[in-house]
Amino acid sequence: MHPAALLKAHGLRAGKKRGQNYLVQPATAAAIAASAGAGPTDTVVEIGAGLGALTLPLAASAARVKAVEVDRGIFAALEEVLAQAGVANVEPMLADALELDWAALAAEAAGPLVVAGNLPYAISSPLLFKLLDNRRHWRRATLMLQKELARRLLSGPGGKDWGRMSVLVQTWCAVSQGMEVGPNQFFPRPDVTSQVVHLEPLATPAALLESPQAQEAYARVVKAAFSQRRKTLANSLAGGLRRERAGVTQALQGLGIDPTRRAETLTIAEFAAVARALEPA
Numbered sequence: 411m412h413p414a415a416l417l418k419a420h421g422l423r424a425g426k427k428r429g430q431n432y433l434v435q436p437a438t439a440a441a442i443a444a445s446a447g448a449g450p451t452d453t454v455v456e457i458g459a460g461l462g463a464l465t466l467p468l469a470a471s472a473a474r475v476k477a478v479e480v481d482r483g484i485f486a487a488l489e490e491v492l493a494q495a496g497v498a499n500v501e502p503m504l505a506d507a508l509e510l511d512w513a514a515l516a517a518e519a520a521g522p523l524v525v526a527g528n529l530p531y532a533i534s535s536p537l538l539f540k541l542l543d544n545r546r547h548w549r550r551a552t553l554m555l556q557k558e559l560a561r562r563l564l565s566g567p568g569g570k571d572w573g574r575m576s577v578l579v580q581t582w583c584a585v586s587q588g589m590e591v592g593p594n595q596f597f598p599r600p601d602v603t604s605q606v607v608h609l610e611p612l613a614t615p616a617a618l619l620e621s622p623q624a625q626e627a628y629a630r631v632v633k634a635a636f637s638q639r640r641k642t643l644a645n646s647l648a649g650g651l652r653r654e655r656a657g658v659t660q661a662l663q664g665l666g667i668d669p670t671r672r673a674e675t676l677t678i679a680e681f682a683a684v685a686r687a688l689e690p691a
Contacts, residue, residue: 420490444467
């Protein structure tokens with residue numbers, strides 16, 4: 411059933427606040443689900459299951475799907491969709507994806523999870539950080555994001571798209587580009603194009619960070635570096651880390667890094683070196 415008809419049947423409206431835009435093309439949903447790479451022994455955690463467009467094709471290939479939806483009205487409609495489809499391997503979960511216990515989900519699945527979902531813009535960034543924090547509990551994430559955010563995840567040093575999110579995601583994950591999904595593929599029609607991206611945790615991080623303390627220091631330095639993008643690296647680090655500029659400048663020069671560079675020009679390896687120099691674990 412078309413999302414418009416489903417919503418009307420349940421007396422619901424798509425909420426702009428939560429970025430509720432539902433896929434209307436079954437072929438597109440099937441292609442995205444297939445690209446998630448879930449097999450017959452995998453448990454999939456689907457973020458923002460909505461009205462089940464991705465849920466059903468995911469269930470056709472996976473052992474089990476945990477279909478997470480936060481909106482109570484939409485959740486009731488999802489339960490009806492699943493009941494009518496007669497799928498037995500989907501567990502609908504009325505929950506906030508930002509509050510999920512990833513360790514418990516992976517323990518229940520007896521192995522790393524597969525993650526999939528059409529992420530509302532409002533939770534895309536915090537959810538990506540949550541996934542990074544819990545990367546040992548999943549092996550692949552296939553996420554549909556606004557193209558602007560996807561472009562940042564896929565970018566490299568030297569451009570305006572290279573930022574805190576780009577650096578941290580690429581430090582811990584391999585990122586690859588999936589299919590582009592135009593506004594006409596959704597109801598209601600959004601104002602932006604969406605892009606699927608795939609994340610896979612790296613066996614060896616892109617930066618040498620040997621301890622949890624070193625990882626935390628690295629994250630602090632990256633955040634500080636991009637806290638004031640228009641300022642020089644020395645100024646943004648000094649301000650973000652609350653350090654004396656002279657000491658920061660000296661540390662950067664000792665690494666052979668020009669203190670007047672901007673954060674967007676640094677590579678992951680350079681950020682790691684800066685973190686070791688400024689916040690040794």
